[in-house]
Amino acid sequence: MSANKFNMTTNKSNAEDFDNDTLENAELKGRPLASYGSGSYLASDVTVLLDIVNKDAIADVPVSQKELLIQSGQRHYSDMLTLEQAPSAMHEELYEQALTQGTQRTATDIANLAYSLHHIFHQKVNSERPLVLVSLVRAGLPIGVLLQRALADANSRYSLPSAHYGISIIRDRGLDPQALQLLLERYPDSPIVFVDGWTGKGAIYQELANSLEAFSEPTHPNFANIFHQGVGTIPLLTLADPAGVAWLAASSEDWLIPSGLLNSTVSGLISRSLYTAPQSGLHRSVFYDKLIDVDHSLEFIEHINIARLQLIAPPQRLPVFDKPRYLTAVLIDMLASRYQITNRNRIKPTIAEATRAILRRDPERVLLASPDHPDTTLLRYLCAQRDIDITVLGADILPYQAVTLIKQRTTTTDS
Numbered sequence: 001m002s003a004n005k006f007n008m009t010t011n012k013s014n015a016e017d018f019d020n021d022t023l024e025n026a027e028l029k030g031r032p033l034a035s036y037g038s039g040s041y042l043a044s045d046v047t048v049l050l051d052i053v054n055k056d057a058i059a060d061v062p063v064s065q066k067e068l069l070i071q072s073g074q075r076h077y078s079d080m081l082t083l084e085q086a087p088s089a090m091h092e093e094l095y096e097q098a099l100t101q102g103t104q105r106t107a108t109d110i111a112n113l114a115y116s117l118h119h120i121f122h123q124k125v126n127s128e129r130p131l132v133l134v135s136l137v138r139a140g141l142p143i144g145v146l147l148q149r150a151l152a153d154a155n156s157r158y159s160l161p162s163a164h165y166g167i168s169i170i171r172d173r174g175l176d177p178q179a180l181q182l183l184l185e186r187y188p189d190s191p192i193v194f195v196d197g198w199t200g201k202g203a204i205y206q207e208l209a210n211s212l213e214a215f216s217e218p219t220h221p222n223f224a225n226i227f228h229q230g231v232g233t234i235p236l237l238t239l240a241d242p243a244g245v246a247w248l249a250a251s252s253e254d255w256l257i258p259s260g261l262l263n264s265t266v267s268g269l270i271s272r273s274l275y276t277a278p279q280s281g282l283h284r285s286v287f288y289d290k291l292i293d294v295d296h297s298l299e300f301i302e303h304i305n306i307a308r309l310q311l312i313a314p315p316q317r318l319p320v321f322d323k324p325r326y327l328t329a330v331l332i333d334m335l336a337s338r339y340q341i342t343n344r345n346r347i348k349p350t351i352a353e354a355t356r357a358i359l360r361r362d363p364e365r366v367l368l369a370s371p372d373h374p375d376t377t378l379l380r381y382l383c384a385q386r387d388i389d390i391t392v393l394g395a396d397i398l399p400y401q402a403v404t405l406i407k408q409r410t411t412t413t414d415s
Contacts, residue, residue: 039166039268039287040297044152045145048166049179050137050273050285055083058274058286067362071409078170078275081286082360084264086294091262094378095296099258099303101374106258107307109239109250110143111158114150115315116248117237118158121191124228130161132183132192136169136204137285138267139197139352142259142300143239147195149305157315163187168273168283171203171345175211176273176283184222191228193235197260199243200353201332201344205324206245209234233322242350242399244327248320252327254401256375259300260352263359264288268297272360331397335367339405346406351375354402358382364407365389369397376402 036049061069061080069075087095117131125131131151135144148164150156167179183192194208212234215226229235233247239257241249259266271286328349335347348357355378357363366383368376371392379402383390397403 039141039270040292040295041141041145041268041301042298045148045301046135046141046164046166046268048137048141048268048270048285049176049182049282050166050168050270051276051282052270052287053274053284055271055286055288058083063360063362067407068409078173078273081271081274083286084271084288084291086291087262087265090381091378092294094381095258095261095266097377098256098261098375099300102256102258103304103307105255106146106239106304107311108313110146110150110304111156111308111311111315112318113237113239113248113250114147114156114158114160116318116320117147117151117193118160119317120320122160124191125161127161129189130163130187132187132190133162133164133195134180134183134192135164135166135195136208137166137273138264138270139260140195141166141267141270142297143197144195145301146304146308147237149301150308153309163190166268166270168285169204169207169211170273170275170283171207173275174207176276177211177278178282180211184225187225188222190225191235192225193237193248196236196238196246198238198240198254198257198350198352199245199249200349201328201347202243202245202324202326203344205234205236205243208236229320230322240350242328244325246321246324248318250318252399254350254399256351260350261355261378262296263356265291265294266296266300269295328399331400335397335403335405341405341408346408348404348406349397349400349402351379351402354404355379355382357404357406358386358388361404362407362409363388364405365391367397367403367405368392369394369401373401 060083135141151160151162168176236246237248238246242254269288274284
């Protein structure tokens with residue numbers, strides 16, 4: 001491994017690479033924003049506002065034990081971590097296939113999202129007051145980095161002054177308030193757009209909306225930072241929005257987003273975030289330094305960015321929505337009733353979430369819309385490896401191509 005690569009992948013060693021104009025006077029409470037690091041991304045790509053802790057200080061909880069603790073109510077999922085291992089050779093091969101298959105679409109979607117942001121904000125932002133992209137760790141990070149690269153492209157039709165940060169959001173516990181406050185103090189006059197990879201049931205949207213409720217009064221000094229699209233409109237941007245909750249999305253389809261097939265190795269080598277009480281600091285994360293040699297994070301960004309630069313068709317403006325449409329709420333209700341699930345957290349829809357649930361949780365079964373859809377190849381392979389039942393429901397689960405149901409581990413508390 002080269003020294004160059006090590007420097008890019010060490011969380012706190014790349015502050016000097018930051019754009020000095022962007023970070024001038026970025027001192028907050030005695031600490032510059034640049035010092036928070038960028039995972040394995042370039043410092044110019046993102047600043048990740050997380051407390052990066054040594055993985056040896058985190059208990060490595062086996063999946064079966066973690067599931068029992070979560071479902072019995074003894075522990076919240078954000079208090080524990082099952083440390084990641086390197087993806088298998090088959091997993092890597094299927095990721096490469098997904099990347100080949102999805103490169104053009106991802107590049108086109110990023111260009112369209114950037115063009116739409118340019119149209120909305122180009123008269124409202126400048127270098128002193130940039131658009132602030134806030135990616136929700138982790139799935140939002142690759143999308144946010146791609147958007148940051150696109151908006152920084154001075155030769156494009158969608159160049160726009162922007163700054164990009166990653167912060168934690170945790171179901172039931174919300175957006176990291178300390179991280180958000182850092183950004184509001186650093187950018188008091190900038191609009192903020194939250195970035196995620198995709199929506200499943202809309203649970204993270206609701207968590208985001210709950211966290212931002214404190215800013216919803218027009219008299220609040222930070223109202224304009226958050227509710228720049230109007231009272232009640234949560235500025236959430238996603239690549240895919242099957243749930244119908246995003247303000248701006250490239251599509252509402254459930255498709256094989258390449259970055260959805262891997263975990264830390266396509267998300268800056270950063271773990272899922274761990275909760276920290278607001279009075280104790282930022283939410284925590286582990287940096288997987290031992291996975292550096294199998295990291296695809298920067299390769300993914302460069303690959304999609306080159307494809308974006310080679311696009312011939314002009315970018316298109318995408319529609320925006322003031323309110324969520326909750327396109328799949330009835331479907332989730334149907335699945336909960338059919339499989340006698342009282343807590344919707346056991347239902348993991350979309351190809352990406354269904355796949356991640358198999359890798360990180362203890363699944364009971366997988367539901368598919370088609371027995372042989374190419375986008376679910378990895379999912380079906382993982383099911384075969386772990387002897388997980390597959391049920392094909394056809395159009396009953398559309399627009400989702402896949403849903404994983406988490407196994408019930410206790411009869412007292414469903415989770």
